[in-house]
Amino acid sequence: MLATNEIKKMISEILEIGSKSGEGHIPSALSVLDILWVLYDRVLKVDSKNPRDINRDRFILSKGHASLGLYAVLARKNFFSDEVWRSFGSFDSLLGGHPDRNKVPGVEASTGSLGHGFPMAVGMALALRIKNTPARVFALIGDGEANEGTIWESSLLAAHHKLSNLCCIVDSNHSTDRALLVNNLSEKFKYFGWDTIEIDGHDHDEIYAALNTPISREPLAIIANTIKGHGVKMMENDPSWHHRIPSAQELGEALSSLK
Amino acid sequence: MRKQLVKTVQSILATDDNVVLLLGDIGVWGFREAFKLYPERVFNIGILEQSTISLSAGLSMSGLIPVVHTIAPFLVERAYEQLKDDFGYQKLGGNFISVGASYDYAALGCTHHCPADVGILSNIPGMEIILPSTAQEFDTLFKQTYTNGHPTYFRLSERQNEQSYNIEFGKAHLVKQGKLATVIAVGSMLKPVLAACQDLDVTILYYTTVFPFDVEAVRQNSQSGKIIVCEPYYSGVLAPKILEAVYPNSVVIKQIGVPRQFLTNYGKAEEHDKELGFTAENIKQKVERLIAL
Numbered sequence: 001m002l003a004t005n006e007i008k009k010m011i012s013e014i015l016e017i018g019s020k021s022g023e024g025h026i027p028s029a030l031s032v033l034d035i036l037w038v039l040y041d042r043v044l045k046v047d048s049k050n051p052r053d054i055n056r057d058r059f060i061l062s063k064g065h066a067s068l069g070l071y072a073v074l075a076r077k078n079f080f081s082d083e084v085w086r087s088f089g090s091f092d093s094l095l096g097g098h099p100d101r102n103k104v105p106g107v108e109a110s111t112g113s114l115g116h117g118f119p120m121a122v123g124m125a126l127a128l129r130i131k132n133t134p135a136r137v138f139a140l141i142g143d144g145e146a147n148e149g150t151i152w153e154s155s156l157l158a159a160h161h162k163l164s165n166l167c168c169i170v171d172s173n174h175s176t177d178r179a180l181l182v183n184n185l186s187e188k189f190k191y192f193g194w195d196t197i198e199i200d201g202h203d204h205d206e207i208y209a210a211l212n213t214p215i216s217r218e219p220l221a222i223i224a225n226t227i228k229g230h231g232v233k234m235m236e237n238d239p240s241w242h243h244r245i246p247s248a249q250e251l252g253e254a255l256s257s258l259k
Numbered sequence: 260m261r262k263q264l265v266k267t268v269q270s271i272l273a274t275d276d277n278v279v280l281l282l283g284d285i286g287v288w289g290f291r292e293a294f295k296l297y298p299e300r301v302f303n304i305g306i307l308e309q310s311t312i313s314l315s316a317g318l319s320m321s322g323l324i325p326v327v328h329t330i331a332p333f334l335v336e337r338a339y340e341q342l343k344d345d346f347g348y349q350k351l352g353g354n355f356i357s358v359g360a361s362y363d364y365a366a367l368g369c370t371h372h373c374p375a376d377v378g379i380l381s382n383i384p385g386m387e388i389i390l391p392s393t394a395q396e397f398d399t400l401f402k403q404t405y406t407n408g409h410p411t412y413f414r415l416s417e418r419q420n421e422q423s424y425n426i427e428f429g430k431a432h433l434v435k436q437g438k439l440a441t442v443i444a445v446g447s448m449l450k451p452v453l454a455a456c457q458d459l460d461v462t463i464l465y466y467t468t469v470f471p472f473d474v475e476a477v478r479q480n481s482q483s484g485k486i487i488v489c490e491p492y493y494s495g496v497l498a499p500k501i502l503e504a505v506y507p508n509s510v511v512i513k514q515i516g517v518p519r520q521f522l523t524n525y526g527k528a529e530e531h532d533k534e535l536g537f538t539a540e541n542i543k544q545k546v547e548r549l550i551a552l
Contacts, residue, residue: 054322101320101349108320110349113340119310120345123317130279130299130323153310160305 007037008258010072011231013085018068019251021089023097027229027241029069031173031201032061032140035224036073038207039138048078051106057135058124060109062117063142063171064098070107071095079106115148117141118168122154125166125219138211140169143185144176152192158219159193166219167211168194171201173228175239189221201226233257260415263394264356265289267401268326272297278405279318281311283329285358308333312341312355319351324406330364331357331373331414335380346410347383353410354401360390360416360447361492361517366525374517377492380412381470387411387428388470390446390491395423396467403428416491417528418447429468431476437461439550440485443477443497445469448489448515454539459546469497477504484509485549489542490516513549515542 010033018024040046044057061070068088075085080094087093094103098112108124111117121139128135145151158166170185182188186196195216199206201224210222228242229235232254246254265286272278272293280297281304282290293301304311308329315325327334334357335342346353357376364371380386387409391397397415404411424432434444434453437460444452445466456463462480466473477486481504488497494516501512515536522531532538 109317110344113344115309116313116341116344119313120317120320122310123314123319124321125317126314127279127318127321127323130318131321150307150310150313153305153307154314157305157307157310157314 023089025065028066060117064111114145115150119154125163143172155192198223308338312338316345330359335376352408356413363417393423431473432465434463443488455542474504
């Protein structure tokens with residue numbers, strides 16, 4: 001399948017570029033890669049030649065540490081060159097460990113500190129309504145990020161103001177369950193007044209269908225069940241890989257396992 | 260001042276469709292007409308300051324001009340990281356108007372005091388900090404700055420000066436010229452400074468904008484080499500800026516400001532003023548001592 005090949009190529013790039021730079025949260029990027037690919041490939045109305053078009057859909061990667069995944073997709077979609085992509089993490093690169101809206105074409109918000117991107121997305125959705133712009137706003141948060149109070153403050157705000165143009169995708173990989181359980185996010189968002197849907201966050205058809213859920217009067221939360229490090233067996237659900245860079249040998253093994 | 264806040268912001272809501280007002284569940288009665296006239300752009304957003312600041316950054320990214328209004332400690336200290344990351348780092352414009360400066364809410368206790376606001380906000384590159392000290396000055400400064408694309412903090416105080424001056428954003432106002440020392444009065448400190456210095460041969464510089472700091476005004480008005488700076492917040496914010504301004508000349512600087520301690524007494528703000536020495540008599544004494552050095 002084309003998508004699978006594309007995903008494999010992007011996983012290879014994330015592994016190689018992350019390893020070369022010695023920076024990046026590789027498993028977090030792999031956790032969200034399928035979601036990001038479906039979003040940019042089939043759902044978002046965005047134009048890499050005019051990334052600030054006022055009528056565009058907006059996407060905010062609230063869990064900014066998964067930036068390698070976003071950069072892989074933006075590079076594939078020609079928001080910037082392969083050369084820029086391969087400069088990740090170097091001193092004068094446009095691409096850092098967390099995305100910067102003032103540097104990276106296609107990046108809507110500078111995120112990093114958790115719990116900021118989602119309320120910014122709520123503000124964007126409110127702004128689009130004020131301006132009568134019929135675009136949508138998508139935010140991707142982590143289930144660990146849902147420890148932050150601003151996630152729930154923003155959920156209240158979005159539901160209260162009936163921001164039906166807003167979709168929150170939760171990358172639910174359970175990696176922070178060891179610290180604090182946020183059990184049953186679907187029910188929690190429902191209680192906060194959102195429409196909710198739960199999917200396999202690595203199944204492209206399910207992701208696509210969820211992102212195209214008919215718009216109601218409420219904001220939409222998609223709880224995407226994912227595997228941190230998905231696609232690279234040695235990293236899957238292993239917390240020690242959170243911010244670890246593979247050695248040359250580990251990189252070789254990881255790349256071979258993709259073939 | 261609060262009446263002027265309503266008057267000024269409401270007049271701008273009428274003329275500028277891009278302005279969006281977010282109230283942190285205060286000032287709702289004052290803005291009742293604005294709620295009726297502009298329901299799509301005026302919100303009592305609730306008691307969630309961190310998300311309010313991030314949300315307002317989302318508005319700003321989308322071409323709107325947010326005006327956020329709530330009590331100083333909640334706006335500045337609780338939502339500091341949002342101001343830093345979402346506005347400072349992202350280089351976005353927004354307007355943040357506080358009430359409850361320093362210990363204006365003296366009897367409510369230290370949770371409602373905020374003498375640290377100017378100092379901590381001054382650590383955010385690009386943050387503009389304005390202390391209008393009459394109703395007219397607020398109107399002038401807000402209208403001069405609200406669209407300028409920078410994050411701007413307006414620190415409103417219950418304490419006001421008696422006279423408005425022909426002020427300009429980013430510029431100090433030369434109130435009077437003298438030979439023996441320079442007295443820098445920030446915001447509402449001008450009132451006791453004027454009373455203290457009426458018979459003294461000193462220069463008085465009045466600052467309503469502290470960031471960006473008007474370097475030239477100090478440089479050109481500090482020939483005596485003796486400067487006393489009166490700040491209505493935790494002292495020590497402007498002294499380094501003054502030293503930079505006069506370099507390579509040397510000056511003696513005396514600072515009067517709120518001491519770094521919790522003010523655990525209640526009562527009226529004026530009682531705290533007296534306790535802290537924010538009186539004309541005390542300021543006069545300190546200026547005379549500096550002159551005598």
